Amino acid sequence: MAWQRVHGRHGLPWQGTRDPYRVWLSEVMLQQTQVTTVLRYYGRFLARFPDVQTLAAASLDEVLALWSGLGYYSRARHLHACAQAVVARHGGRFPESAQVLATLPGIGDSTAAAIAAFCFGERRSILDGNVRRVLARWLALDDDLSRPAAQRALWATAQSLIPDDATADAMAAYTQGLMDLGATVCTRTRPRCDACPVAAGCGARAAGAPTAWPRRGRTAPRRTIAWCLPLYVRDDGAWWLQRRPARGIWAGLWAPPVLEDETPLRAWSADAPGRSAQWMAAFTHALTHRDLRLQPVLCRLPLSAADAAAGTAPQAPGVVADQGAWWSPAEALALGLPAPVRSWLQALVSDDAASSSR
Ligand code: SF4
Incomplete structure (x- = not known):
């Protein structure tokens, strides 16, 4: 958390808000998509759909048209369905717990945790692809993370690693810190261990081969x-x-x-x-x-x-x-x-x- 406050990212347009609509939109757009790409879409999307009610009332075609070029179009369809569910089932207010958020269309466990932590201070760990990589390295985990059982175990570990002083107010810094670590320091191909705030306890660094983790299962030929x-x-x-x-x-x-x-x-x-x-x-x-x-x-x-x-x-x-x-x-x-x-x-x-x- 201390590292995030000094070295993390602070100027992104979806930061500094506790509005779950804005956080949710950014989380969905950022799935498998670079920040620089999302920056081109986020403001335009918000200008047309400033709140969940406007998005729910729009046609799917209009949503897809504004999404065009971001890829993974199922995200746009789920986004639209989720907005309609928030309006129909929750009176236009996003639920405050990760558990209920994860029942909405297109909101997986990690996105639910991010919204709950950023907006409502819930002590819930995220576990997106970046965080999975950081943890797999830090723990020098030899499990094949494509296996559901290994994923469940990693979720439990991620949750247990939330520090005691990550109070409701500090959960945003902790969650953002995990994201920033994966995006800017413990990157996929060139981890910068010398600049890493958790280098001291890192198993992959101690083994001298950070990029050997996460261990890969068999990948299908392209x-x-x-x-x-x-x-x-x-x-x-x-x-x-x-x-x-x-x-x-x-x-x-x-x-x-x-x-x-x-x-x-x-x-x-x-x-x-x-x-x-x-x-x-x-x-x-x-x-x-x-x-x-x-x-x-x-x-x-x-x-x-x-x-x-x-x-x-x-x-x-x-x-x-x-x-x-x-x-x-x-x-x-x-x-x-x-x-x-x-x-x-x-x-x-x-x-x-x-x-x-x-
Ligand atoms: S020490 Fe290196 S491998 Fe370990 S978490 Fe930090 S950047 Fe990643």
């Missing part, structure tokens, strides 16, 4: 998934986008249809006059455990005025009529889109603007 993304473009410039299924990659977001096999698309474009399919430069987008090899294809198709007025779905590979709709480019860019799809669509709009101004 896979690459190849997807072809046909963007169907109507005569009037409208784009056909479909909502992705509620589970899996890009769950709940809007995207062109996804094809795992390009053959039907090649046959479709060769099949009728007026249709065209332009294969654009493919690119790779990294997910946590997989790489997505994306092949964008710009598909133009003529559509009668009557069909356009009725919003008829195109008869084309990958199209599921009741999962999609036609959108003008401006409307589409306001939807919740996966980051690589957004970049591609934005580039199309910029190219169009550039060619029409020539």
Whole structure:
């Protein structure tokens, strides 16, 4: 705690508040995401959704659109569901205990502990990925932390390590201290043991090999998934986008249809006059455990005025009529889109603007 007060981080926009809404939002955004990235989203999100009631009343699409680019979109869906649960079940006030907080959608034990410690002074230890690494090193723990039993044991240890003088008022400094230690000193690849306030008792340092901890279980080999993304473009410039299924990659977001096999698309474009399919430069987008090899294809198709007025779905590979709709480019860019799809669509709009101004 003393180290945190002098050497820890103090200027982040979600610090110095006991408002559980703000703390919760920052904790969710920071899961598996760098502080520098979250800084670009946090203020914008708060400006649009200043409190839990506003967030609960918003549409999921608007929440996803503001989240676009932060990744791990299930967090945004849980965030929205959690806001609605806080309003419906708790009268718009966040519960004050970690145990009850952890019953809300998307709030795991560590996030619940962080909110309870920061906002309500509960003596509850966090145990996010950074803290797990610090403790595994400090304890020179040889257990495989992917095992649930090892995780339970580490939770109990983390809880038992809370110092006696971490009173309700001091729990924020203790919790922030753990976070800062993991983020700025005991980092994943270059721990700075010489600057570490707990170096004296550290088992990994004593063993002379801090980065040998945490011990790793077997990791699955990285896979690459190849997807072809046909963007169907109507005569009037409208784009056909479909909502992705509620589970899996890009769950709940809007995207062109996804094809795992390009053959039907090649046959479709060769099949009728007026249709065209332009294969654009493919690119790779990294997910946590997989790489997505994306092949964008710009598909133009003529559509009668009557069909356009009725919003008829195109008869084309990958199209599921009741999962999609036609959108003008401006409307589409306001939807919740996966980051690589957004970049591609934005580039199309910029190219169009550039060619029409020539
Ligand atoms: S002494 Fe080194 S390995 Fe141990 S907790 Fe501190 S930074 Fe991490």
